[in-house]
Structure formats: structure tokens, C-alpha cells
Amino acid sequence: MTPGNNGASTPEDDDPFGYLYADGQANGAQPPSGGYGYPNSVSRVRTVGERPYAQQAYGQPNVPPQQPQGTYGRPNAHYAAPETFPGSAQTTQSPMPGHGSGGGGGRGRGPNTKGLLIGAIAVVAAVVIGIGVAMLGGDDDKQAGEDPAATPSTSQSAESTPSGESSADTEAELPTIDAKALQLGGGATTASDIQGAKADGGVYVTGFNAVGASVTWTVNGIPDSGKYTLYVGYGVPGKDADATLTVNGTASSAPVKMKNYANAAEGDYAKGWTRTYNYIELNKGTNTVKISCEQGNQCDANLDQVWLVKDWVE
Structure with missing residues (x-):
């Protein structure tokens, strides 16, 4: 087929x-x-x-x-x-964990950055304010803790480096006396021919270079019993001198040392004016202070002023 x-x-x-x-x-x-x-x-x-x-x-x-x-x-x-x-099935959009649903068509909202920013600014402001308060407080503490004694006064500086300047003006609350007001004894007398004396009118005590010569100061108005510093203004002719100190009838073991702190040339009384000091104790009210040339002292010096300072200054 x-x-x-x-x-x-x-x-x-x-x-x-x-x-x-x-x-x-x-x-x-x-x-x-x-x-x-x-x-x-x-x-x-x-x-x-x-x-x-x-x-x-x-x-x-x-x-x-x-x-x-x-x-x-x-x-x-x-x-x-x-x-x-x-x-088809309707779907819904779930927000991310940790995010809330805000406005704007149902979109997820992120962290609240505005709130975090405000919080950070508040913390910084608090720190700045705290620092400012601490600095202001530190200045106040410093001012409150300042010790007025830390700044040497005229009397304190005078005792460490004797000079010809008098502290009578700064210690007006305590008695001060010039040479012409002192009680003289033993041949001591006053003069004013040597320049440089700090006493009123340039008057000073001379004739002190002899055994028995003395100046006596009767001190009135001592406010309290206690320690005082006695200052003596003097002038030496380029060499050291000393004298005996007696307070209320009791001689002191420490002499009045009148050294040539001014470094004057020998024989130059005008350049030898300076001052010295001694620690003493006084009673409230009236006291007697005597400076004398005794046996064994070298007393070639002129005296012009005597004054007191409260406490034993160093």
C-alpha cells in the first residue's frame, strides 16, 4: 500500500x-x-x-x-x-520594630532625634552653668581665705631690715615719743645740729656715750597686758653700739643692739640714722621703759624716737 x-x-x-x-x-x-x-x-x-x-x-x-x-x-x-x-489578597505593611506609625500617609517614623537633641543641649547647658558657679565660688573662697597677715605691714618689715623710717604714723593707737619728750639723766641732753633725725624738729638725744646716761619713757594708755615690740630710732657714727633696757624696774637680758645697719662711714653720724627693736611685756595702763648706758655697754649713739607695736612681730 x-x-x-x-x-x-x-x-x-x-x-x-x-x-x-x-x-x-x-x-x-x-x-x-x-x-x-x-x-x-x-x-x-x-x-x-x-x-x-x-x-x-x-x-x-x-x-x-x-x-x-x-x-x-x-x-x-x-x-x-x-x-x-x-x-488577589490584600496585603498590609507592618511597621518595623521600634518604629511608631506617624503621619504622612502611614509611613514609619524613625527615632525622635529632636528630643535627643534637646536633651543633649540641656546636659551641656547644665555643665556650663556648674563650671561657672564653681569658678565664682572658688574666687569667693579665695577672697574669704586670704590672710591679711600674709602681706607684711610696715611694722613687720621694719624689724627684719631696720631703717631710718618711723612707724609712729602706722601705730597711732599705741604711744609714740620723741627724744625731747623723754626724761633725760646722767648727762644726756638734746641737740639738732646733725641732719637726718626723724623726731619733731630734728631734735635728738646726745651725750649718751657715758656710763649712767639714760632716757626714761613713762608709757600711759597700754590697752592690754601682754607682749609688745619696742622700737628705738638712733644714729651711730659708722660703728656698732648697744645699751641696757629696763622695763618696770627689771633689766632685760637682751641689750638694745644699735648696729650700723645704715652702713655709714666711720664718724658720719648724719648717714648712720636707722632703728632697732626689742621684745618686751607690758602691763595694762602705765609702764616705765628705760634705756641706759651701763658698765660694759658701747654707747656712742644718738637717740631720736621710741614707739611700740602690739605683739612680738617677726
């Missing part, structure tokens, strides 16, 4: 690729005009890149056709969210 004699009802005539063979072509097999060589097949011709929307199988969700992708970085104009298609 030959192909084509039995009609198109034979199985071999159903071969969709019969047109590819010589015997098929002899029997009139033709290339398909539809799709893929299958008889009665549907035309599948379409534009390049286009895909047909697949038929929905039973029990399967309706899948939308894939749209062409847009340009990178730009939204696809043909895109539609899956939940917008018929029959």
Missing part, C-alpha cells in the same frame, strides 16, 4: 512533519499555515518580546502578564501591585 492511497485517515498521514519527507510531499503533505506544524493548531505568531497571558488553570491564582521592565532607577509605568488585580 502506498502513502496517500488510503486517505488522510491513516495514522502516518497524521505525522505533522510529513512535509519534510519525500514520500510525504508526494502524497500532498503541506507545511502548516498555523503554528508549529500541528494540524488545526492556533496561530502563535506575535511580536518579539511579547508573551501571552497564560490561561488560568483550575485551582491556580490568576497570574497577570509580565510587563516590560522600565529604565533602571525609574518606576515602571506598567507596573501594578499584585493586590490590585481581581481575586
Whole structure:
């Protein structure tokens, strides 16, 4: 039996690729005009890149056709969210943990940076205020703790470095006396021919360089019993001298040292004016202070002033 004699009802005539063979072509097999060589097949011709929307199988969700992708970085104009298609489930967007839902279309809100910024500014302000208060307090403490005694007064500096200056003005609350007001004895007298004496009118006691010569000061108005410093203004002719000190009838073991603190040349009384001091104790009220030239003293000196300072200054 030959192909084509039995009609198109034979199985071999159903071969969709019969047109590819010589015997098929002899029997009139033709290339398909539809799709893929299958008889009665549907035309599948379409534009390049286009895909047909697949038929929905039973029990399967309706899948939308894939749209062409847009340009990178730009939204696809043909895109539609899956939940917008018929029959699809609605989806909800859950906020991220730790983020609350704020305004603006339901967008998630980040941490409260404004509140953190305000808190940081408050902490910095508190620190600055604390430092300012501490600095102000430190200045007050320093001022309150300053010791007035730390700054040497005129009387304190005078005892360490004797000079010709008198502290009578700075110690006005205690008695001060010039030479001409002292009680003189033993040949002592007053004069004013040597320049440089600090006493009123330049008057000083001379003739003191002899055993028995003395000056006596009766001190009134001592406010309290206790320790005092006795200052004596004097002048020497470029060499050291000394005298005996007696307070309220009791001779002191420490002499009145009248050294050449002014560094005057020998014989120069005018350049030798300076001062010295002794520690004494006085009673409240009236006291007697005596400076005398006794046996063993070197008394070649002139005296011009005597004054007191409270306490034993150092």
C-alpha cells in the first residue's frame, strides 16, 4: 500500500512533519499555515518580546502578564501591585520594630532625634552653668581665705631690715615719743645740729656715750597686758653700739643692739640714722621703759624716737 492511497485517515498521514519527507510531499503533505506544524493548531505568531497571558488553570491564582521592565532607577509605568488585580489578597505593611506609625500617609517614623537633641543641649547647658558657679565660688573662697597677715605691714618689715623710717604714723593707737619728750639723766641732753633725725624738729638725744646716761619713757594708755615690740630710732657714727633696757624696774637680758645697719662711714653720724627693736611685756595702763648706758655697754649713739607695736612681730 502506498502513502496517500488510503486517505488522510491513516495514522502516518497524521505525522505533522510529513512535509519534510519525500514520500510525504508526494502524497500532498503541506507545511502548516498555523503554528508549529500541528494540524488545526492556533496561530502563535506575535511580536518579539511579547508573551501571552497564560490561561488560568483550575485551582491556580490568576497570574497577570509580565510587563516590560522600565529604565533602571525609574518606576515602571506598567507596573501594578499584585493586590490590585481581581481575586488577589490584600496585603498590609507592618511597621518595623521600634518604629511608631506617624503621619504622612502611614509611613514609619524613625527615632525622635529632636528630643535627643534637646536633651543633649540641656546636659551641656547644665555643665556650663556648674563650671561657672564653681569658678565664682572658688574666687569667693579665695577672697574669704586670704590672710591679711600674709602681706607684711610696715611694722613687720621694719624689724627684719631696720631703717631710718618711723612707724609712729602706722601705730597711732599705741604711744609714740620723741627724744625731747623723754626724761633725760646722767648727762644726756638734746641737740639738732646733725641732719637726718626723724623726731619733731630734728631734735635728738646726745651725750649718751657715758656710763649712767639714760632716757626714761613713762608709757600711759597700754590697752592690754601682754607682749609688745619696742622700737628705738638712733644714729651711730659708722660703728656698732648697744645699751641696757629696763622695763618696770627689771633689766632685760637682751641689750638694745644699735648696729650700723645704715652702713655709714666711720664718724658720719648724719648717714648712720636707722632703728632697732626689742621684745618686751607690758602691763595694762602705765609702764616705765628705760634705756641706759651701763658698765660694759658701747654707747656712742644718738637717740631720736621710741614707739611700740602690739605683739612680738617677726
